[in-house]
Amino acid sequence: MNCINQNKKAIILSSGGLDSTTVMAIAKSEGYGIYSLSFSYGQRHSVELEAAERVAEAIGVLKHLVISVDMKLIGGSALTDDIPVPKDRGEEEMGDDEIPVTYVPARNTIFLSYALGWAEVVGASDIFIGVNAVDYSGYPDCRPEFISAFEHMANLATKAGVEGRRVHIQTPLIQMTKAEIIQKGTALGVDYGITLSCYDPAADGLSCGHCDSCLLRKKGFAEAGVDDPTLYI
Amino acid sequence: MNCINQNKKAIILSSGGLDSTTVMAIAKSEGYGIYSLSFSYGQRHSVELEAAERVAEAIGVLKHLVISVDMKLIGGSALTDDIPVPKDRGEEEMGDDEIPVTYVPARNTIFLSYALGWAEVVGASDIFIGVNAVDYSGYPDCRPEFISAFEHMANLATKAGVEGRRVHIQTPLIQMTKAEIIQKGTALGVDYGITLSCYDPAADGLSCGHCDSCLLRKKGFAEAGVDDPTLYI
Numbered sequence: 001m002n003c004i005n006q007n008k009k010a011i012i013l014s015s016g017g018l019d020s021t022t023v024m025a026i027a028k029s030e031g032y033g034i035y036s037l038s039f040s041y042g043q044r045h046s047v048e049l050e051a052a053e054r055v056a057e058a059i060g061v062l063k064h065l066v067i068s069v070d071m072k073l074i075g076g077s078a079l080t081d082d083i084p085v086p087k088d089r090g091e092e093e094m095g096d097d098e099i100p101v102t103y104v105p106a107r108n109t110i111f112l113s114y115a116l117g118w119a120e121v122v123g124a125s126d127i128f129i130g131v132n133a134v135d136y137s138g139y140p141d142c143r144p145e146f147i148s149a150f151e152h153m154a155n156l157a158t159k160a161g162v163e164g165r166r167v168h169i170q171t172p173l174i175q176m177t178k179a180e181i182i183q184k185g186t187a188l189g190v191d192y193g194i195t196l197s198c199y200d201p202a203a204d205g206l207s208c209g210h211c212d213s214c215l216l217r218k219k220g221f222a223e224a225g226v227d228d229p230t231l232y233i
Numbered sequence: 234m235n236c237i238n239q240n241k242k243a244i245i246l247s248s249g250g251l252d253s254t255t256v257m258a259i260a261k262s263e264g265y266g267i268y269s270l271s272f273s274y275g276q277r278h279s280v281e282l283e284a285a286e287r288v289a290e291a292i293g294v295l296k297h298l299v300i301s302v303d304m305k306l307i308g309g310s311a312l313t314d315d316i317p318v319p320k321d322r323g324e325e326e327m328g329d330d331e332i333p334v335t336y337v338p339a340r341n342t343i344f345l346s347y348a349l350g351w352a353e354v355v356g357a358s359d360i361f362i363g364v365n366a367v368d369y370s371g372y373p374d375c376r377p378e379f380i381s382a383f384e385h386m387a388n389l390a391t392k393a394g395v396e397g398r399r400v401h402i403q404t405p406l407i408q409m410t411k412a413e414i415i416q417k418g419t420a421l422g423v424d425y426g427i428t429l430s431c432y433d434p435a436a437d438g439l440s441c442g443h444c445d446s447c448l449l450r451k452k453g454f455a456e457a458g459v460d461d462p463t464l465y466i
Binding site for chain 1: 300301302303304337338339340341342343346347349350351353354373374376378379382383385386387389390391392394395
């Protein structure tokens, strides 16, 4: 007997991090059959792909796909170029409305476009992405107005859209704090020990503990009152 | 002395075909410094990448970039899967409002997204794409309403957009017939002998002469009253 509702399939962008893993747990709890999609984009932290693989297995996805994208050819970010990843920045520096050097031009647009193609092929009605407008307000492509414009475009782009099968871009974390995300995932049974958020991890997968992403993650666990299972260098 | 106007740069999606080559000639005639972008997407016709290379050289671009995209992993099209490319279809069959099997899910969305990322990195204000709503009305992502929605989304997606440097998606061919496109390019000095339109070319680059694209190309030259320099099998 197949317990998956065949009419309810979702593509979920998965980085192997805390946010996208929580999104997967939320979609799973809502009854979606899950297709998880990760990208190999010349990022420094290819160990994040191993985390995404662990998460896909733990969640029990229908299929996990890794797509290689040539971000390095385009360049322009600390995550793909030789610009140093900032360390030990205070909250004021992180939240000063400047667009961070870790911004990758058009990254979410490219990722969502692939998700849109895969959604059409497998017949998924929903695409989930773990963007967050609270803790990462510096990224233009994490804002609600971007997501809404992408959804509008997506429904004009595809055969499915033309034939009336609309696709929805779901962003369940968009207005949540890191602490709220951790509390939600913990309630859904997520093991955050298998996830990785660090922008600059060691080759063995340990987190640096000092980049913006590690600092936000540490603070999130502290505020959530949940033990931090992350292994730091 | 540099004769390129540094404030006028364009990314141009180039397939090495008749349409995109004409678009490049148009942009060049308007004074743009040109960055041409081609994609290697597991297509049957990788010889089209050789055509794109020839065109980039003939036009004199600032840079030509080839990005590999994993369309085959996603699947769903005669151009990337093992679905046969239709041959010798009559005009009625081509124009019957059905979406053709050569449709690749979200292809233009993915291509334009990469162009958007590259536009931001090089500071280009314009992205040109040779879509055409007259001869290829079956593709949803060739319609003016799709292009307009993409442009709106693009200006919310990037740092450039947030900072007020808008990007424009230009589609100079969108309302032109194939014959008009050929006449325009010929007037601008395009050598169509170096371009390739065929969906199913031989390994040596000769065109099949029977797929929809070859049939439209032949008809276009005939109607334009221009000698067809294409080499057929």
